[in-house]
Amino acid sequence: MTATTSTVKVAIVHEWLEHYAGSERVVGELLAVFPQAQVFSIVDFLPKKERAFLGGRKVRTTFIQKLPFAKKHFRNYLGLMPLAVEQFDLSGFDLVFSSNHAVAKGIITGPDQYHISYVHSPMRYAWDMQAAYLRQSGLERGLKGLFVRWLLHRIRNWDVRSATGVDVFVANSRYIARRIRKVYRREADVIHPPVDTDAFNLPTAPADRGAYLVASRQVPYKRIDLVVEAFRRMPQRQLLVVGDGPENEKIRALAAGAPNIILKGKVPHAELLSMMQNARAFVFAAEEDFGITLVEAQACGTPVISFGRGGALDIVQDDTLSDTPTGLLFSEQTADAIVKTVDRFETIRDKISAEGCRENALRFSKAAFRSHITALTERVLTEGF
Template sequence: MNVVHPPRPAHQTMRVAIVHEWLEHYAGSERVIEQLLIMYPQAEIFAIVDFMPQAERSMLGGRPVHTTFIQKLPFARRCFRYYLGLMPVAIEQLDLSGFDLVISSNHAVAKGIITGPDQVHVCYVHSPMRYAWDMQAAYLRQGGIERGLRGLYARWLLHRLRNWDVRSAAGVDVFVANSSYIARRIRKVYRRNATVVFPPVDVDRFEMSTAPRQDYVVVSRLVPYKRIDLVVEAFRRMPERVLHVAGDGPERERIAALADNAPNIILHGRVSDEEVLRMMRQARAFVFAAEEDFGIAMVEAQACGTPLIVFGRGGACDIVRDMGDAGGATGVFFDEQGADAIITAVERFESIQDRITPQACHANAQRFSQSAFRQSMSRVVEQALHEMRPGTIEAT
């Protein structure tokens, strides 16, 4: 017999849930949540925990956040990440049964929420769990837990997380990746295809400059995987070129030691947003050696009209237009994470920099604007709703 389901409600009455891992600070993934809330002002928000400071909560528009039992566990405010092993259980306890559309913002466990056959689940992936998959060895090494009982427990926990991660991917109807690189990781880990929608960048905040430029700049957190050490080492061997390093983090002392006795390398530490804007607008080029999932700082530099000299892996490949691109070059790549490769790239850049204009860089950045994100994400969701709207099915 034929079973006919009622049509899905119109968008103005459609119930929408937005699920995030945790709300702690306003950063890259929170920018996605902010734009989703603009797209769906009626949406309700769910998260493992919510410890976002009052000064950063304006993006939520006064909405309450539905949290899990981890919110009330001892020392959760400071140490909620230590409850990682409980997060799959916690996320599965959220009751989303009354919603028509569920959008999860995932870099750990958010995609594991449970939905029914008449609900559409769209998952925006910042990255599959890096520490559980291809970067497990690096995380264990950096955490100093490669061996011993702690290392054994960590490997066991990550093994269980990998199994759960793959199983929970089956509950996602549509995967969306923040870059082509992450789309490939999704394909590798979950054996699923993903549509690429670049994350929203507030490019309007960064004004283009056509003034003469002389020095180089890197703006980044000083953590191991950012490989600021390679950039500093390269410029230490190029004393005739000045490098400005803005940012702070656990690698600061090591970076300062590498820059010792190198007057052409200026360490600024943590600087204000206004100072970052000034440095980017005055830079000859923005240099970056990390393999990023996407790379918002690179887009912000382009919005200032600043060329890029970056490692040609990860999200950078979606951002930089190299020589020969029809839209006009906006930077150059280097193929290895090493000081020698960076030096060669800087020399190559200087040989062609007259062919890289601030206007081309600024225009390139517009592809990653907040409005571009909303338009692209809206198309993905609309298509998912259209294709998965319950209709007539055959039942016996």
């Protein structure tokens, strides 16, 4: 195919448009690279105030958009989504990008079209996290649980089959590349998702760097409880906890009676930015596919102390692996491991510079993402796959 990124006819297929979050930021940056692209999505219920990244484009949706109660409960139609995504007519496009964490990669393309799938994650609840999903949803037993297990079995079979229609897999981290290899037996290029490093920058005044910071939605897998428990055991060190969510009552109970732990709740961007810029270190105990908040903290010049699994391995430069560290990684997801790593951080923190953290974060900037996507596309268009 003889074409360039500016002349090629491009379609971008997204799972669903409900809120502007991480995967939607990827779509926004793909549209910046391919301003001529058209957008397809299983459903589109994105609020007007969050649609700016679409640039006024009309989004083409599927029959699920018009099904009863779809606006609030479209996920209940998961069993129909493989069928729905296969109905998109993409025959007029040279290049199709699917933005996939569930079924988007199941689109049908022809032999003269290229299909590049940017994978945020293989479908977690259908693969290695099925047991946790069933447990948290109360579906371990009973007829409903049996039905859901059957449905996920069917989806897994379809998921593997539909992977054969992808020409090039792109993973958002080395961790996701390993999951793609495990599930689909395919290799993947790694292009990290775009982070708005311009919105998170170094402080203009000398930073306080007094308190540690954890900022996240308070849901079980984020393991904010471990961070709070660790700092209960370190009364001499202050911890700021930002965010809210279903685990909020549990977090409040754990923090009760610990004056060194301050619960801030959900805060505006400007306040979060100030806390990141002045944090002694950003503490993170979850296993994430990537970990955008880790990059945002690094962009503020702040060291990161993180659980050493998932995307954190791509982001944090541990002092055992780099002469210019930007933080530390701990190998066990426990409060004890956090305590030990914070103590170790205090002995090596002079080796970490704010400028070094910022430089590390720029590897994940919007500009870097666009450059990598452009290079990949040009390679595919000129050399094939």
